[in-house]
Amino acid sequence: MEKSQIWVFMEQRGGVLHEAGLELLGKARELAEVSDSTVAAVLLGAAVAPLAGRIIHHGADLVLVAEHPALEPYRLLPYTDVLARACREHRPAVLLLGATRMGVELAPRLAARLKTGLSAHCIDLKWDANGNLLHLVPGWGGGVVATIRCPEHRPQMATVMPGVMQKTESAGRPGRVVTLTVGEDLDVSGPKVQEIYREGHQTRTLETAEVVVAGGWGMGGPEGWKLLEELAAWLGGAVGATRPPVDAGWALDEQMIGQSGKTIRPRLYIGVGISGMSHHVVGMDGSELVVAINSDPKAPIFEVADIGIVGDFREILPPLLEELRRRLGEKPE
Amino acid sequence: MEKIVVCLKPVPDPRAWDRLAMDPVTKTLIREGIPSVINPLDKQALEAALEIKDACGAEVVLLAMAPVSTQPVLREALAMGADRAVLLSDHWFAGSDTLATSRILAAAIERLAPFDLICCGNFTLDGSTAQVPSQVAELLGIPNIMHVGAMEFQPAKPLLVTQKIEHGLVKLEAETPVLLSFTKEANKPRYSSFLEILAAESREIAVWTNADLHLGAGLIGLGGSPTQMADLLIRRKTRQGLRIEGSPEEIARQLADRISQLGIL
Numbered sequence: 001m002e003k004s005q006i007w008v009f010m011e012q013r014g015g016v017l018h019e020a021g022l023e024l025l026g027k028a029r030e031l032a033e034v035s036d037s038t039v040a041a042v043l044l045g046a047a048v049a050p051l052a053g054r055i056i057h058h059g060a061d062l063v064l065v066a067e068h069p070a071l072e073p074y075r076l077l078p079y080t081d082v083l084a085r086a087c088r089e090h091r092p093a094v095l096l097l098g099a100t101r102m103g104v105e106l107a108p109r110l111a112a113r114l115k116t117g118l119s120a121h122c123i124d125l126k127w128d129a130n131g132n133l134l135h136l137v138p139g140w141g142g143g144v145v146a147t148i149r150c151p152e153h154r155p156q157m158a159t160v161m162p163g164v165m166q167k168t169e170s171a172g173r174p175g176r177v178v179t180l181t182v183g184e185d186l187d188v189s190g191p192k193v194q195e196i197y198r199e200g201h202q203t204r205t206l207e208t209a210e211v212v213v214a215g216g217w218g219m220g221g222p223e224g225w226k227l228l229e230e231l232a233a234w235l236g237g238a239v240g241a242t243r244p245p246v247d248a249g250w251a252l253d254e255q256m257i258g259q260s261g262k263t264i265r266p267r268l269y270i271g272v273g274i275s276g277m278s279h280h281v282v283g284m285d286g287s288e289l290v291v292a293i294n295s296d297p298k299a300p301i302f303e304v305a306d307i308g309i310v311g312d313f314r315e316i317l318p319p320l321l322e323e324l325r326r327r328l329g330e331k332p333e
Numbered sequence: 334m335e336k337i338v339v340c341l342k343p344v345p346d347p348r349a350w351d352r353l354a355m356d357p358v359t360k361t362l363i364r365e366g367i368p369s370v371i372n373p374l375d376k377q378a379l380e381a382a383l384e385i386k387d388a389c390g391a392e393v394v395l396l397a398m399a400p401v402s403t404q405p406v407l408r409e410a411l412a413m414g415a416d417r418a419v420l421l422s423d424h425w426f427a428g429s430d431t432l433a434t435s436r437i438l439a440a441a442i443e444r445l446a447p448f449d450l451i452c453c454g455n456f457t458l459d460g461s462t463a464q465v466p467s468q469v470a471e472l473l474g475i476p477n478i479m480h481v482g483a484m485e486f487q488p489a490k491p492l493l494v495t496q497k498i499e500h501g502l503v504k505l506e507a508e509t510p511v512l513l514s515f516t517k518e519a520n521k522p523r524y525s526s527f528l529e530i531l532a533a534e535s536r537e538i539a540v541w542t543n544a545d546l547h548l549g550a551g552l553i554g555l556g557g558s559p560t561q562m563a564d565l566l567i568r569r570k571t572r573q574g575l576r577i578e579g580s581p582e583e584i585a586r587q588l589a590d591r592i593s594q595l596g597i598l
Contacts, residue, residue, distance in 0.1 A: 013498070018499075073503075076467075076476065076477065076478075077476060080471075100499060101479070101480050101496075101497065101498045101499055102498070104463050104479060104480075105467055105477075105478075105479040105480070106467075107464075107467075108431065108462075108463075108464035108465070108466075108467035108468045108471075109467040109468065109470065109471045109477070111432065111464075111468070112432055112435060112467070112468040112471040112472055113471055115432070115559070116559055117430065117432065117558070117559030117560035118431070118432075118464060118560070119462075119560060120431075120460075120461070120462035120463060120464055121461065121462070128563075134563060138461075139459065139460055139461060144353070144355075144362070144565060144566070144567055145565070145566055146562050146564070146565045147562065147563040147564035147565070148560050148561070148562055148563065149560070149561055149563050150559050150560050150561070151561065152559065153559040189476065190476040190507075191476055191478055191494065191505040191506060191507040191508075191511070192505065192506045193503060193504070193505055194493075194504040194505060194506055195503070195504040196501065196502070196503050196504075197501050197502045197503075197504075198500060198501040199500045199501055210597065211597060235592070235597060235598075236597075253497075254499065254500060259461060260456070260461075267595055267597060268592060268595055268597055288595070289591070289595060290572060291588065291591075302574070303572075303574075304572055305572055305574070306572045306573035306574070306575060307573065307575050307576075307577055307588070307591060308574070308575065308576045308577070309576070309577050309578075309584055309588070310576070310578075311581070311584070315581045316581055316584060316585070318581075319581040319582045319584070319585040320581075320584070320585040320588060320589065322585065323582075323585040323586060323588075323589045324589060324598070327589060327593075327598060328598065
């Protein structure tokens, strides 16, 4: 009998792979080892085959490549068409996608076409005793975790929050590239892309930073925010935010951590002026060490913190910056 | 543009979520005593529809699948300026996952056809799956765009839609019919006047059951849902819960020591 296949959708925009896909390969590898399955990455675009080497390096046994001019840039209906046909032909047991802007739009449409189940924004995946995949899904702002399964339909589909799974690497591992044929009858309907604007890449993105300094409404304004940025710079970290500072314009949309923002798992998280609503906590509670600084001793953030400091950040942060300056000497860039 | 359907979801008021409890036997959430509100992003969807109505006089129809007790939430949306509301309510619908829910919504929208535009919120506060918009569009066989940050409407022209992506934007041109799901940035929902709120009190809300939609039992509810819930737990995480106290300088020294122990400094 042929081995069952775990598929991972490899998101790319402009030839750049999204980290979420590479992270999912790590999880797929782990699921495959205990179930004797094959890990196949699915890659769509116009000329994307050169990316296959990196995908194999991160854990794929097979890279299924569909190339066609209408698959660049990403458009929902052509992508759905190619993936649905490939699933019907190859019958993967599992299909995983990153819960990115693209994945969140594409996965449900594909699941509806395949009449299969899809779980959203999973935080973990594991097998049950019957070989069905268990999807751990946060709800209600992360205060509740549901275990979802899809026993009677295939593929078992899930989107997974970027930053939750960990990449694996193995130099020189074998892997094969298989071409998925794209027919003349590819569905090219749907909205037309007029323009794509990309902002410059941030030097240190939240998802990969070892240290994240995050601020909430309690920062009071842009002046307080500068202290956070200075602290992050000394610690070589990134600055994150809860929703209110983003709404107030002190922080950018992509700095938001939590249910409707990013999931992070840094080695050190320092939350300043953050009350600790579950919307935010769901995005940061994978952090190794959680430090909370808040003037309200009853703030819920202290319940999810390893180290709590009750006090006004205006009094706490300047001596901390001074202490770091004393220990580290040189001012950071 | 003649008819716009706005999908609304009454959700438990997030300000009362700390009262959320779980029945340890049935593993279902006890929602009693938690009031419902319009899912916040659905107001952006409604505002987008109302702006088109203001420009060209399209009819705006509200559609919600929810218990009959949530009618006040629909009246609030009627007061903002929608023309009529349809509430889908039937015990056969209970337990539907996103695909089964989408089948119910799509069947109701087909009953409202012809339509030009369907507006949804990008995600709901409670389940937050963000799966229903794409699934409804797929079942209706029309295109859809998620993460809509802006929409420009001009009569007899394709819609110009700005989609938010990571570190950027995509500008799209969409012919109707199309389904759009809106983000917070898309617009500022209008307030209703006291008179509008008062007038909405007496407006009729149509209630449709599965007798109106004729969906087979294998397509809806628990039995029609490909996903099943195997377990549910209210999450508590164990952390060290230590406090550092003292003068700010003392706190700074101790915290820097702890950070050093992680090997970061």
